[in-house]
Amino acid sequence: MAYDDRNRAFLQAFMGRSTLAFQDAQPVLAAILSVGGERIDPKDVGEGQFQSYVDAANQAISPFDLEIRSSLPQDPQSTTEDPPQRVWALVNNTSDPLTQLATTYSADEIGFLKRLLDYMFHTNNTVRTEGMCAAQLQAVGLHKAPTARPVTDDAPQTQGSASHSLTMTQAERMILNLIEEGWFQKSRKGYLTLTPRALMELRGWLVIEYNDEGSPKIKFCAACKDMVTVGQRCADVHCGGRLHDHCMQNFFRMQQAEECPVCKAEWPGDHFVGERALGASSRPSGVVRRQTPVSARPSVEPSTRSTPSRVALEANLDSDSE
Ligand SMILES: [Zn+2]
Ligand SMILES: [Zn+2]
Structure with a gap:
């Protein structure tokens, strides 16, 4: 037409x-x-x-x-x-979505966003725990830029590293804006993740940024081939078998077996990618750590802390920082 x-x-x-x-x-x-x-x-x-x-x-x-x-x-x-x-x-x-954002956000704000993405896809995304999310507290806690290293002529600063700190209030506002603009979403338990739209937009960039040869941080669904930020994983931490929750049922039906698409081991069904991967030990709040011994119970907590009060927030950050 x-x-x-x-x-x-x-x-x-x-x-x-x-x-x-x-x-x-x-x-x-x-x-x-x-x-x-x-x-x-x-x-x-x-x-x-x-x-x-x-x-x-x-x-x-x-x-x-x-x-x-x-x-x-x-x-x-x-x-x-x-x-x-x-x-x-x-x-x-x-290929560089952070540059696109430069029309809307300052260099310092983009530096903060880069620290937040680094936290989600690097720090909170290890071989054992593929969290790929950030609790609101942890996100705001990234408001400080790392202390500047001495500048040398032959060491060009990479994008994001040259920025100054935001205040906590600025970081909070930035997170709200990013949620409002559809980049981040907040789960019932208060974890920030990238929205489907952000993932569509950032897909190529995330892979370039976080998938070094040898140790790819971002893995792909065996069924739909899209990246997995929330889903399930093989029990073998070194196996790359991943599936989205919504892809799993059809995939196992087609495969006629509930086994890992990569190594063919039995699919565990309780090994997760995303916030469900976070055990009690990695909960953001010190309160939870005192209260609940690390046990086999799932890391489900009532969502009462999803909007922590400002006071609790600051207290927590103080105790978390050096
Ligand atoms: Zn999938
Ligand atoms: Zn496997």
């Missing part, structure tokens, strides 16, 4: 939103298609029609390094939809 005003209006709907589910797109497309003609019911807009508009938009925007991509939410708890709903987002294909 020829690219016309309807296609342009459709693309505009994406520009105004951080993500769009098919259900959200139906009324949008129905309104667009109803202009100057018979009124179209949103329910009559089919997925095929939606996909053809996505395809046409992608052809039109690819010269600008933009693309409409889709993804399923990684965290089954982040959505009330069952089964989880696929979301589409207009993302920038350029």
Whole structure:
């Protein structure tokens, strides 16, 4: 079909939103298609029609390094939809998303964001514990930039390392903004993770940044080939077998066995990627450590601390810092 005003209006709907589910797109497309003609019911807009508009938009925007991509939410708890709903987002294909953010955020704020991503994908993502998330407290605790090293002529500073500290309030505000803009989401237990939209946008960059040869920090789902930030893992810590929660059932049915897609060992079903991987010992608050011995019980706590009071927050940071 020829690219016309309807296609342009459709693309505009994406520009105004951080993500769009098919259900959200139906009324949008129905309104667009109803202009100057018979009124179209949103329910009559089919997925095929939606996909053809996505395809046409992608052809039109690819010269600008933009693309409409889709993804399923990684965290089954982040959505009330069952089964989880696929979301589409207009993302920038350029390799350095932190530079894109430079139009909205200061260098110091981007430095803070880089420390937060380093924390999530490096510090809190070890061979044994693939957390890939940050408790709000831990995130705010990264407000201080590392002490500057002596500057030498032949050691160019890498991106993010040259920034100054934010105040705690600035860091808190930055986190709120990032949540509002659809980059981060906060789980019921108060952990920050990247949203599906952020993952779509940052996918290439995260892999370049955190997957050194030899020890890749980011692993991929054997079923859908997308990166796994929330899901399940093989019991062997050195095996790369990972599956999303929402991919697992179909995958095992197709494979006709509940075994690791890589090493073929029996799939444990209780080895996690994401916040469920965090045991009691790595809980952010000192209170929890005193109260609960590390035991086999799952790390489920009531979500009362998901919005810690300012006082508790500061007390905690004081005790955590040197
Ligand atoms: Zn998957
Ligand atoms: Zn395995």
